[in-house]
Amino acid sequence: MEKGEYRLRKEDVEDLAVGAAILGTGGGGDPYIGKLMVTQVLEKGKEIVLVPPESVPDEAFIITSAFMGTPVTLIEKLPSGLEALRALEALESYFGRRADYITPVEAGGLNSTIPLYVGGLSGRPVLDGDGMGRAFPELQMVTFHLYGIKATPMSLADEKGNSVILDTIDNFWAEKIARVVTIRMGGWASIAIYSMEGRQYKRAVIPRTITKAIEIGRAVRDAKKHGRNPLDAVLDVTRGFKLFEGKMVDVSRWIVAGFAKGEVKIEGLNEYRGKTMKISFQNENLVAEVDGEVVASVPDLIVVLDLETGEPITTERHRYGYRVSVIGIPCDAKWRTPEALKIVGPRYFGYDIEYVPIEERVKKAGVGG
Amino acid sequence: MEKGEYRLRKEDVEDLAVGAAILGTGGGGDPYIGKLMVTQVLEKGKEIVLVPPESVPDEAFIITSAFMGTPVTLIEKLPSGLEALRALEALESYFGRRADYITPVEAGGLNSTIPLYVGGLSGRPVLDGDGMGRAFPELQMVTFHLYGIKATPMSLADEKGNSVILDTIDNFWAEKIARVVTIRMGGWASIAIYSMEGRQYKRAVIPRTITKAIEIGRAVRDAKKHGRNPLDAVLDVTRGFKLFEGKMVDVSRWIVAGFAKGEVKIEGLNEYRGKTMKISFQNENLVAEVDGEVVASVPDLIVVLDLETGEPITTERHRYGYRVSVIGIPCDAKWRTPEALKIVGPRYFGYDIEYVPIEERVKKAGVGG
Numbered sequence: 001m002e003k004g005e006y007r008l009r010k011e012d013v014e015d016l017a018v019g020a021a022i023l024g025t026g027g028g029g030d031p032y033i034g035k036l037m038v039t040q041v042l043e044k045g046k047e048i049v050l051v052p053p054e055s056v057p058d059e060a061f062i063i064t065s066a067f068m069g070t071p072v073t074l075i076e077k078l079p080s081g082l083e084a085l086r087a088l089e090a091l092e093s094y095f096g097r098r099a100d101y102i103t104p105v106e107a108g109g110l111n112s113t114i115p116l117y118v119g120g121l122s123g124r125p126v127l128d129g130d131g132m133g134r135a136f137p138e139l140q141m142v143t144f145h146l147y148g149i150k151a152t153p154m155s156l157a158d159e160k161g162n163s164v165i166l167d168t169i170d171n172f173w174a175e176k177i178a179r180v181v182t183i184r185m186g187g188w189a190s191i192a193i194y195s196m197e198g199r200q201y202k203r204a205v206i207p208r209t210i211t212k213a214i215e216i217g218r219a220v221r222d223a224k225k226h227g228r229n230p231l232d233a234v235l236d237v238t239r240g241f242k243l244f245e246g247k248m249v250d251v252s253r254w255i256v257a258g259f260a261k262g263e264v265k266i267e268g269l270n271e272y273r274g275k276t277m278k279i280s281f282q283n284e285n286l287v288a289e290v291d292g293e294v295v296a297s298v299p300d301l302i303v304v305l306d307l308e309t310g311e312p313i314t315t316e317r318h319r320y321g322y323r324v325s326v327i328g329i330p331c332d333a334k335w336r337t338p339e340a341l342k343i344v345g346p347r348y349f350g351y352d353i354e355y356v357p358i359e360e361r362v363k364k365a366g367v368g369g
Numbered sequence: 370m371e372k373g374e375y376r377l378r379k380e381d382v383e384d385l386a387v388g389a390a391i392l393g394t395g396g397g398g399d400p401y402i403g404k405l406m407v408t409q410v411l412e413k414g415k416e417i418v419l420v421p422p423e424s425v426p427d428e429a430f431i432i433t434s435a436f437m438g439t440p441v442t443l444i445e446k447l448p449s450g451l452e453a454l455r456a457l458e459a460l461e462s463y464f465g466r467r468a469d470y471i472t473p474v475e476a477g478g479l480n481s482t483i484p485l486y487v488g489g490l491s492g493r494p495v496l497d498g499d500g501m502g503r504a505f506p507e508l509q510m511v512t513f514h515l516y517g518i519k520a521t522p523m524s525l526a527d528e529k530g531n532s533v534i535l536d537t538i539d540n541f542w543a544e545k546i547a548r549v550v551t552i553r554m555g556g557w558a559s560i561a562i563y564s565m566e567g568r569q570y571k572r573a574v575i576p577r578t579i580t581k582a583i584e585i586g587r588a589v590r591d592a593k594k595h596g597r598n599p600l601d602a603v604l605d606v607t608r609g610f611k612l613f614e615g616k617m618v619d620v621s622r623w624i625v626a627g628f629a630k631g632e633v634k635i636e637g638l639n640e641y642r643g644k645t646m647k648i649s650f651q652n653e654n655l656v657a658e659v660d661g662e663v664v665a666s667v668p669d670l671i672v673v674l675d676l677e678t679g680e681p682i683t684t685e686r687h688r689y690g691y692r693v694s695v696i697g698i699p700c701d702a703k704w705r706t707p708e709a710l711k712i713v714g715p716r717y718f719g720y721d722i723e724y725v726p727i728e729e730r731v732k733k734a735g736v737g738g
Contacts, residue, residue, distance in 0.1 A: 082589055122390065160538055161537075162536070162537045163536045164533060164534065164537075165534040165536075166532075167531070167533070167534075168530075169529055169530040170534075177554070179553075180552070180553045181549065183426060184546050185546070206452070
C-alpha cells in the first residue's frame with residue numbers, strides 16, 4: 001500500500017453515509033442506497049482503496065463515476081449497481097483506455113458512494129476528493145468544469161442495458177442532452193464523465209472530501225455514543241453555523257425538466273419562536289430566508305437535520321410536522337470566485353440576490369452559534 | 370463502373386425530389402432541402418454512384434444515413450449538411466470500421482436524398498434501396514428491423530457540433546432515446562443507424578426504390594411537358610388509385626413528443642361533391658376516410674397532390690382552401706405480413722381498424738380509378 005492510501009472499513013461506510021447526507025444539503029440522493037451497495041462489495045472480500053489526490057501521477061488517466069437524475073426516482077427504481085460499472089466500461093471502451101483511478105464528482109449524497117462501489121468491484125483505486133465538496137444539481141456545477149475540463153466524452157447507462165455516449169461542444173450541452181436521456185431512461189442513469197489526467201485533476205479537485213465526510217459521520221456517531229448533541233459535533237467538524245430550529249408547516253414540490261424543485265416553510269421553536277424560515281430547493285437546498293431575509297445561499301451549504309436525532313434529511317423526505325434544525329456550512333474557497341459564482345451562485349438558479357459568504361451573513365444577521 | 374451501377378445526373382435530382390415527395394406520403398421532410406444539398410455536391414464535380422442491392426458483396430459493411438426529427442423544424446433550422454457527414458464518421462469511429470456503402474432508410478421525403486449527399490461528399494457508393502419504400506415516422510418502422518437488424522450502435526449529430534452514440538437493448542429503446550435527443554438538439558438531428566453486412570442487407574432491403582422515385586418524378590415531368598395530367602402519370606407508374614378530389618376546409622395540428630400530428634378535412638369537388646374526406650397524419654398521412662369509411666390506411670401510401678400542378682404536398686403545408694387530389698398506392702409486400710403490420714399497421718398508431726390492402730378497399734368502396 002502506497003503512502004497516504006487508506007483501505008475503507010465497514011464502519012467507515014456507515015459514517016460516510018451520514019457525512020455525505022450532510023454534505024448533500026438535502027439532495028444528491030439518499031446515501032442509504034449507496035451504503036448498501038458499498039457494504040456488499042466489502043462483504044464480497046473486495047478492497048476499496050482511497051488515494052489522496054496529491055499522490056496521483058501526472059499522466060494517470062482518471063474517470064469520474066456518478067449517478068445522474070431525480071433522487072426521488074431512485075427510490076421508485078432501484079439501481080442494480082451493474083449499470084454504474086457498465087457506464088464506466090462504455091466510456092473506457094470509447095477511449096480505448098482503462099482508467100487508472102476513479103473519482104467522485106460529489107462528496108454529498110449518493111454520489112460519494114457510487115465511485116467506491118465501482119472502484120471496489122472493478123479493482124481500481126478511488127481518489128479522495130471531488131468536484132463539489134457538496135452536492136449540486138447540474139453537470140457543469142463542478143470545479144472540474146471551472147478548470148476547463150470537458151465533461152464529454154461521457155457515458156450514460158440504465159438498469160435495462162441501454163447505454164449512450166455524448167460528445168458535446170461544451171459542458172452546458174452535455175447537461176442539456178444528458179438530462180433528457182436520464183428522464184427517458186426512467187428518471188436517473190449511471191454516468192461516467194469528466195475524464196482527465198492526473199495533472200489536471202490535482203489543480204481542479206477539492207481534496208480530501210471523502211475522508212472529510214467520513215469524519216463528519218464519525219463525529220455524529222461519537223457524540224451520540226457519549227450523550228452529546230450531534231448538532232454541535234457537526235458544527236464543530238464542519239465549521240458550520242446553526243441557522244434555525246422549528247417545525248415544517250408547508251411543503252410544496254414539483255418536478256420540472258428532470259429536477260425536483262420545491263419550497264419548505266418552517267415555523268420557529270425555542271429561541272426562534274415567532275420567526276419563519278423558508279428554504280427553496282432544486283434537488284439541493286439553495287436559499288434559506290428567515291422572515292424574508294436571506295441567511296444563507298448557494299454555494300454555501302444549507303443542511304436540514306432531524307431535531308431529535310441529528311440525522312440529515314433529504315428534500316424528498318420533507319413533510320408537515322417534521323421538527324428540524326437548519327445549519328449553514330461555508331463552501332470550499334474554489335466556489336467563491338466571480339467565475340465560480342456565475343455557475344453556482346444564487347443568480348444562476350433564478351434568485352435575484354447577491355452571494356454573500358455565510359460567515360458575513362451570519363455576523364450581520366446576528367444568527368448562528 | 371460495375372455492372373448495374375448508375376451515376377446520378379442533375380436532372381435525376383429534380384425528378385427524385387418530386388418522386389420522393391410522393392413516396393413521402395406527406396411526411397419525411399420536404400425533399401427540396403435535400404435536392405439543394407445533392408445538387409451542390411454534383412456541382413462540386415463529385416460523383417454520386419447508385420449501386421443495385423443484388424451486386425453488394427456478402428461481407429460489405431453498410432451504414433444507413435438519415436435525418437430524424439420533426440420535418441417542420443427543418444425549415445426553421447436549416448441543416449448545413451456537414452452534420453450528416455459527422456454522424457456517419459462518429460459511428461464509423463465507434464466501430465473502428467469504414468462503411469463500404471451508404472444506404473437510405475426511406476425512399477420518401479428528405480431521407481431519399483441525404484445518403485446521396487453523404488455518399489457523394491465522402492466518395493462512397495450509395496445503395497439503390499431502402500427500408501420502407503415510403504416514409505414512416507419511427508426508427509423501428511423499417512424492414513431492417515423486421516429482419517432482425519439492430520438499429521444501434523447508432524449516432525446522432527446536430528449542426529452545432531454535438532454528437533451522441535446510442536447502444537440500446539432493442540430498436541424501440543433506440544427510438545425512445547433518440548427521439549428525446551433530437552428534440553433537445555432543436556427538433557432534428559442527422560443520424561447514422563442500422564449498420565449491417567451485405568448478406569443481411571440483401572434479404573431485408575426494399576430494392577430499387579431510389580431509381581423508382583426518380584422514375585415517378587420523370588413521369589410527372591414528361592406528362593407536364595406533353596400536356597397530359599400528371600396525376601394519371603403518377604397512378605400509372607405507381608399502380609396507385611385515385612381516392613378523392615376536393616378543397617381543404619379544416620386543418621388541425623399539434624406537436625406531441627417530437628411528432629407533428631394532425632388532421633385535415635377535405636370537401637369533395639367534381640365527382641366527389643357532397644362527400645368529405647378526413648386524413649389523419651403523424652408526420653406522414655396514416656388513415657384516409659370518406660364520410661367515416663376508411664378508404665386507405667398505413668402501411669399503404671396516402672398521397673396528397675396539388676389539384677392543378679400535380680405537385681405533392683407535405684402535411685406541414687396543408688392550409689385552408691388548398692385544392693387537392695388524394696391518391697393511394699399499395700405498399701411493398703414486405704409490409705403486409707402479420708409481423709410487419711404489428712409495427713406499421715393502423716393499430717400501432719392508435720386506430721382501432723384492421724389493415725385491409727388498398728386494392729381490396731378500393732374494390733369494395735367502388736372508389737379509385
